[in-house]
Amino acid sequence: MKKAVILFVLMASVMFATSICFAQTPFSDIQTHQALSDIEAVYSKGIMIGTAADIFSPDEYVDKAQLAVCLVRVFDLNYDNIAFAKLPVPSDLYDDVGNDLWYSEASLTMAYNGIFDFPDRKFKPHQTVTRSEVAGAIADSFKTKGIQVITTMMWPPYADIAHLPDKQQSDIAFIYNTQIMKYPGSEFKPDEKITRAELATIMNNTLSSLALAGEGS
Secondary structure, three states, X not given: OHHHHHHHHHHHHHHHHHHHHHHHOOOOOOOOOOOHHHHHHHHXXXXXXXXXXOEOOOOOEOEHHHHHHHHHHHHOOOOOOOOOOOOOOHHHOOOOOOOOOOOHHHHHHHHHOOOOOXXXXXXXXXXXXXXXXXXXXXXXXXXXXXXXOOOOOOOOOOHHHOOOOHHHHHHHHXXXXXXXXXXXXXXXXXXXXXXXXXXXXXXXXXXXXXXXXXXXX
């Protein structure tokens, strides 16, 4: 009888552990990915979801709509401080964003918080984003929330950012020193597109920086 009880407990433990593992990794295409833990973290926090029920598509490139939604979730961005005579809808600002899409509200939030540039009423939701664009959007999100991160400021060792405008260089220096986007070697590759796995790591690093900022406040 005692052996049966022990066997039952062991089987239950294995089944429970399996269910926990599945809950942490619902995607079939990330099990051996180097960004597995970051993907699990941002998924569990509701920052990023899959491109299908069991597919994350880690090597797929990130577009502006995806980035906007992630930034809203990570920084809890909104525009509640603005009083409107009529509640805005995306078509008030953009010619390429519908009013009832999954990223519609995020597109408004980006505009009213001064994140991204929107020339000619174009949000360009499906345009892939680059490393420099992501760095700028994250830095601007910190600024719009008034969040200060205490860190040792060192100039990044990247030889390929010297030609960039001052703001872009400053944004890259910020995300380098906060450990949010820190790449090995002497190149930042500012024009390189961001993959979903890379964004998961960046968003998880951003959450860590926000937690440190909260501890220091």
